[in-house]
Amino acid sequence: MDNNFDVIVVGAGHAGIEAAFASSRLGLKTALFTIYLDKIALMSCNPSIGGPGKSNLVTEIGVLGAQMSKTIDENNLQLKNLNHTKGLAARITRAQADKEKYRLSMREKLEMQENLSVIQGTITDLLIENKKVYGIKDELGMTYYAKAVILCTGTFLDAYYIIGDVKYKSGRAGEKSSVDLPKSLKENGIEFDRYQTATPPRIDKKSIDFSNLQKLESDTDPRFFSYETVNNNYKGRPTYLTYTTKKTIEVAKELLKYSPIVTGIVGTKGPRHCPSLDRKVLNFPDKYDHQIFLEEESEYNDEIYVNGFTTAMPAFAQEKMLHTIKGLENAKILRYGYAIEYDYIPSYQLKHTMESKVIEGxxxxxxxxxxxxxEEAATQGFIAGVNAARKIQGKKEIVIDRSEAYIGVLIDDIINKSTPEPYRVLPSRAEYRLSLRQDNTFLRLLEISDEIGIMPKEVISYFRKVKLEIDEEIKRLKSIKIYPTNETNEKLSKIKENAAMTSPNTAYEFLARQEINYDNLHEFIEVKELDKLTKEQVEINAKYDAFIKREEKQIENYKKLENMLIPDNFDYSSVTGLSNIAKSGLSYVKPQNIGQASRISGVTYNDIALLIAILNK
Structure with a gap:
């Protein structure tokens, strides 16, 4: 076997597979290592993709050439359009994946990918010389060489499995913990911290009483994650909604003394946005009706994911609490919930290209x-794979701005902002979320996608054609006048009772009316046969015109700060008036511009004003 590669990727979770796809599709000889081949792309917690912020990420990397968006479109049990009542600009997608079909599909695509070798092995050591990586070593003593190494090790580094008072070395789903690799990284100057995560039990579908539970159907005309997906006959499976009861909370309070959170067996921070049932009871002792969603994991088995019931309490406690929930009185647990505690590398040690500041390559x-x-993992993996490949090829690396995509928000946040729990992308983190909608991703990232070069040229050409159609149709509608005649108002009142116009509008302004869409605009003017994407964008731009223009102005001002560059050798320690916290953060991160400097934890507006004054001199 040839042990020489351009890029080596360690870990075949969602980050690793996107990194491997990206570098191999860009023509580099790539190796993807995984502890077990059968666990490639495993969804070890909730088998779902999408939701607020996350849905945007999946579509964004899909437009750039990543695989996740197409694979989830092909292998899901349910697709839901969320926030559709909040207006066109707020819509997002959530998919309940078929976890077995998803991972098998990803493995098949990996094994068929040109320039890519998939290898089972546990990596124990990095080969580093003069602070530059040049390969890896596995537990069998095999050595593999590369120009770049991408670590996508998930929750495996020095990981512990926890349930009740049981705690032992293990990664997720019973896989072995990676003990030697973190030692190698620490010896080479990488700093670590620890987090924990947990997952709910899985129960047997046949043991559930669905008769009095609320049935939640899939959408019949969902928005897919990939623009390349066409499925007009989509049929999904339902999920079911139930609630915890007063009895559930009483039992939980009685058994809290066995919770690893209470006993101190788990002492690290976990994800705040999906807290365990133990944590809910501790934080909200008077609330009893917590939502529980019963979601299928695959059409190949009868396992049901109990969404909202995350816990690592002992097995007997999980059963006793579960049986107090409506519909689950006789539920049979197939897999008990558990927690994983693991090492992670705080991201202030990264460049925006995803390359380490400590070890080159x-x-x-x-x-x-x-x-x-x-979704966050896949996004980082894709960007890391693209940039590792481009650096080796001598091309300019790709850095996406936070005003251009949620990709930029995610990467910029994890580098510059410290969080007390595992980071999750959210719309509230994006200052320009009206501009970063899921529906306009192909417009926002068209040029970057073309520059990366993974997306097929015919798709790029199609996007360019639609973009031109949008611009031309908006221009045409702005040139047409609609007047408040009796005929116009009669037509309006038929569409919506008492609707009327009192002054002339352009057709573009008229389209902004709540009761008007592009399909009924033909009642008033001549319309064109347009692509579905074109119609949607024209309508959204008309209805949100004032808000979009206001945000564009904000982005313009933000860009001024991003364009105010800071010299690489800038000495922050010599600046009189900067706080010590600011000096420390700025000296470590070494921001490239004032915009990035303003987002570093501990840097105040006064610090930024001082820096701008110095740079202006």
């Missing part, structure tokens, strides 16, 4: 960087 992506979520 070393990239890290996914949960190892202190994030949570399959």
């Amino acid at each position: 070393l990239y890290t992506a996914g949960t190892i960087n202190g994030t949570s979520g399959y």
Whole structure:
């Protein structure tokens, strides 16, 4: 076997597979290592993809050439359009994946990918010389060489499995913990911290009483994650909603003394946005009706994911609490919930390209960087794979701005902002979220996608054609006048009772009316046969025109700070008036511009004003 590669990726979770796809599709000889081949792309917690912020990430990397968006479109049990009542600009997608079909599909695509070798092995050591990585070593003593190494090790570094008072070395789903690799990283100057995560029990579908539970159907006309997906006959499976009861909370309070959180067996921070049932009872002791969603994991088995019932309490406690929930009185647990405690590498040690500041040629992506979520992991993995490949090829690396995509928000946040729990992307983290909608991703990232070069040229050409159509149609509608005639108002009142117009509008302004869409605009003017994407974008731009323009102005001002560059050798310690916290953060991060400097934890507005004054001199 040839042990020489351009890029080596360690870990075949959602970060690792996207990193491997990206570098191999860009023509580099790539190796992907995983502890077990059968666990490639495993969804070890909730088998779902999408939701607020996350849905945008999946579509964004899909437009750039990543695999996740297409694979989840092909292998899901349910697709839901969320926030559709909040207006066109707020819509997002959530998919309940078929976890077995998803991982098998990903493995098949990996094994068929040109330039890519998938290898089972546990990596124990990095080969580093003069602070530059040049390969890896596995537990069998085999050595593999590469120009870049991407670590996507998830929750495996020095990991412990915890349930009740039981705690032992293990990664997720009973896989072995990676003990030697973190030692190697620490010896080479990488700093570590620890987080924990947990998962709920899985129960037998046949043991559930669905008769009095609320049935939640899949959408019949969902928004897919990939623009390349066409499925007009989509049919999904339902999920079911139930609630905890007063009895559940009483039993939980009685058994809290066995919780690893209470006993101190788990002492590290976990994801705040999906707290365990133990944590809910501790934080909200008077609330009893917590939502519980019963979600299928695959059409190949009868396992049901109990969403909202995360816990690592002992087995007997999990059963006793579960049986107090409506519909689950006789539920049979197939797999008990558990927690994993693991090492991660705080991301202030990264460049925006995902390359380590400490070791040249070393990239890290996914949960190892202190994030949570399959979508966040896949995003980091894809960007790391692209940039490792481009650096080797001597091309300019790709850095996506936070005003351009949620990708930029995610990477910029984890590098510059410290969080007390695993980072999760959220719309509230994006200052320009109206501009970063899921529906306009192909417009925002068209040029970057073309520059990366993974997306097929015919798809790029199609996007360019639609973009031109949008611009031309908006221009045409702005040139047409609609007047408040009796005929116009009669037509309006038929669409919506008492609707009327009192002054002339352009057709573009008229389209902004709540009761008007592009399909009924033909009642008033001549319309064109347009692509579905074109119609949607024209309508959204008309309805949100004032808000979009206001945000564009904010982005313009933000760009001024991003364009105010800071010299690489800038000496922050010599600046009189900077706080010690600011000096420390700025000296470590070495921001490239004032915009980045303003987002570093501990840097105040006064610090930024002082820096701007010095740079202006």
